[in-house]
Amino acid sequence: MxxxxxxxxxxxxxxxxxxxxxxxxxxxxxxxxxxxxxxxxxxxxxxxxxxxxxxxxxxxxxxxxxxxxxxxxxxxxxxxxxxxxxxxxxxxxxxxxxxxxxxxxxxxxxxxxDLVKLKHIAIDGTKIKAKASINNLTNQEQVDLLKDILQKSIELDEEEDEILGDESGNSVPKELIDKESFEKIYKKVTETTKGDRNEFKLRRSSKNLLDQAKKDKKSAKKILKKVEKIDTELKKTTNDVISINDPESRWMLNKKSKWEFDYNLQIGVDDYKGIIISSSLTQNPTDVFELIPQIEQINETFGELPPNTQISADNGYSTNENMDYLAENHLDGYISTRKLSRKLKKINKKDKPFGKDKFTFDHEKNTYICPMGQILENQRTLKIKPRIIYWTNNCKTCPKHQECCGKEVTD
Incomplete structure (x- = not known):
């Protein structure tokens, strides 16, 4: 068929x-x-x-x-x-x-x-979470110690190969030789730090890498190559720590205002049919340096953008360098300033009658008073997050219950 x-x-x-x-x-x-x-x-x-x-x-x-x-x-x-x-x-x-x-x-x-008009281009970025555990991190001291241990272990293995000959001529299994030699070098290197007042210890993540390297000389070289890549990425970033699983990711603040290892995805979209005409994945935690590369990528694909092409972006791209670039290339930029964005956010807060800032706190009674005049006298402390929740049973019969708490909240 x-x-x-x-x-x-x-x-x-x-x-x-x-x-x-x-x-x-x-x-x-x-x-x-x-x-x-x-x-x-x-x-x-x-x-x-x-x-x-x-x-x-x-x-x-x-x-x-x-x-x-x-x-x-x-x-x-x-x-x-x-x-x-x-x-x-x-x-x-x-x-x-x-x-x-x-x-x-x-x-x-x-x-x-004619599905792309190139009259109005919108540029924006978003954070993509990397597959990097917060518990699997390393720093420069860890990397230097790992490289020292692995390099000396590989050198000792090569010396033993010269003395003992090929694997077929060894009377002791290769796995046993590699493990003993590795443990010997590991003990020697770690003992050199015991006399120091600020004794440096290997993290669990570093020990896991060493356990993987213990299998044989080939594994040790593979892990050493991985550690060298981590070292290269660590020198590129201003952060003190880096992820072992995904060393190319960077420490960024996501939309929920939480720090995590992310990538910054940038795209440019043509307004006419919503077709993506440029994209890139960067390590920059902010968007300030990404407007010009997106426009240049579009120029590389379609040729020079026509004069007065509209470029819209949020206040994250608002810098003098970006505005000068748009002016020099005769592009019509629509980018909000940070000052204007902060002002608009304050206006939006005033439009929320039941926002957190509308609740009054009574220090003497340790209670809150809602905009409807109800006293929130009940308290519950969360163990997971260090915060206290205030509420009253009268919320259930309040005519503004859904507007205040939301449709999904029932009590």
């Missing part, structure tokens, strides 16, 4: 296939020629799956791999192949330029079909 008989004629998978067919894969394919092992999956096929996953809302590698075995449109794009999710994820990392080319081809075709 031809799978196209089961897929609607206007399905986006056909558009994705046409886009990928126009991309040049010759340079990429050269990297896979004359290599030992099983033949690699087609890069065209993998790109088709990745783009289809992006079209369906940004599916993960596991979700795309699952759909390649169950969804008819994905099966058609994959040519009935079933690549592993690791292969898909590795393709995203190793061949980001192909995905960029496909993105540019898509928006250029949208421009050709």
């Amino acid at each position: 031809d799978l196209r008989e089961l897929i609607p004629k206007d399905h986006p998978c056909y558009f994705i296939q046409n886009v990928v067919d126009e991309i040049d894969f010759s340079k990429v394919d050269l990297n896979y020629c004359y290599k030992a092992g099983k033949p690699a999956y087609s890069r065209k096929m993998l790109l088709r799956l990745v783009l289809m996953g992006a079209f369906d809302g940004g599916l993960s590698g596991r979700q795309v791999a699952a759909k390649a075995a169950t969804d008819v449109s994905y099966m058609y794009l994959a040519g009935m192949e079933k690549p592993d999710f690791r292969t898909i994820n590795r393709f995203k990392v190793d061949h980001a330029e192909l995905i960029d080319d496909a993105f540019k081809t898509t928006v250029l075709m949208a421009k050709e079909l």
Whole structure:
């Protein structure tokens, strides 16, 4: 059976296939020629799956791999192949330029079909949470100590290999030799810090890395490479700590005013049909440096923006440098200043009759009085968060109950 008989004629998978067919894969394919092992999956096929996953809302590698075995449109794009999710994820990392080319081809075709007008462009950013645990952090001292331990362990292993010869000539199993040598170096390095008044200890996250390196010399070199990458990223940032799981992420303040390891995603959208015409993922915790790169990316794709093109953004992009850039390039910028934004937020607060600032606190009686005159005499202390909740049973019969507490609150 031809799978196209089961897929609607206007399905986006056909558009994705046409886009990928126009991309040049010759340079990429050269990297896979004359290599030992099983033949690699087609890069065209993998790109088709990745783009289809992006079209369906940004599916993960596991979700795309699952759909390649169950969804008819994905099966058609994959040519009935079933690549592993690791292969898909590795393709995203190793061949980001192909995905960029496909993105540019898509928006250029949208421009050709008059779906992009480039009269008004909106630019904004959002924080994307990294897969980084708050308990799996490290700092410069930890990194330096880890590098010292791993390097000396690898050197000792290499010395033993010269003395004992190949693995086949050893009378003691290699795993036992590596473990003993590793423990020896670890003990030697850690003992050098015991005489210091400010004794430095390895964190649990660092010990976990050392446990992974104990398996054999190959594992030790792999972990050392990972630690060196962490060290490089740590030197790039002004933060004192960095995530071991995702060292490229940065400590940022999210929309809920909570600090976490995030990435800053920036997009530019054409106002006419809401088509994304620029995008980037950055490590900058704020948006102040991201307006110009977005506009330049649009210029690279479509050519120089016409004069008086409207550029709108929030007050996070309000800097003298950005405003000067817009003026020099004859672009019509609509960016609120921080002062105006703060003023508007205060006006919005006045429009909320039951906002927190409308409740009066009685210090002598330790109670609150609501705008309706009710006394909130009951108290409950939360154990999870250090705060006290005040309430009264009269809230249930208050005519402004829903307006004050919200529809979801029933007591």
